[in-house]
Amino acid sequence: MKTQNNLKTFKAALITSVVSLASPFALQAAELELALSNETAAAELIVDSSSIASGGADLRLGLLFTEDDDYLTSAGLLVRGAAVGERPIAFGLGAVLYYGNVDGVDANVGALALGFGLKYVIPGNTPIGLGGEFFFAPDITSFGDTDQLLDFRLRAEIDVLPSATAFIGYRGINAELSGGGDYDIDENIHLGIRFQF
Secondary structure (H helix, E strand, O other), rough: OOOHHHHHHHHHHHHHHHHHHHHHOOOOOOOOEEOOOOEEEEEEEEEEOOOOOOOOEEEEEEEEEEEEEEOOOOOOOEEEEEEOOOOOOEEEEEEEEEEEEEEOOOOOEEHHHHOOOEEEEEOOHHHEEEEEEEEEEEEEHHHOEEEEEEHEEEEEEEEOOEEEEEEEEEEEEEEOOOOEEEEEEEEEEEEEEEEEE
């Protein structure tokens, strides 16, 4: 019953957050990313805003569910820019706020993580991208039942349509809990699609 009430509250908060975040940027480019593995489902709304930084920035809202009834929400900002010169490499630096519930051990997970992203695009008629992201929150920026949180992704992607990208990747999310021990919220290979609109 507690999980259902938390889930209802969470859904209402997520909808409010998505509308609040997306409405000022309605005329900006946006992407919706959906990723599935055998044990997880994830969705992420990415709004591109060039008004934040000269190279642009991604405002993100994410939600991850697991088959164990764990959930993790995220809201973040990744400022990005191209590498020096004409190289097809893009870098990003940013912060992500995480909050969720680990049902298996009845723990609340919360953290503010800093991190970076890197993407290399192999030019061609059908561009292929290789990239990754790494975000880490130490004890000082973790809260709830969390001492540390690590979130990293590796992926390969290909543009299959002008407004759709398919990808395969790996995501690992690990929380070190204050009660002792580590908990892997996600450690799966996933397939996904990103829609641009």
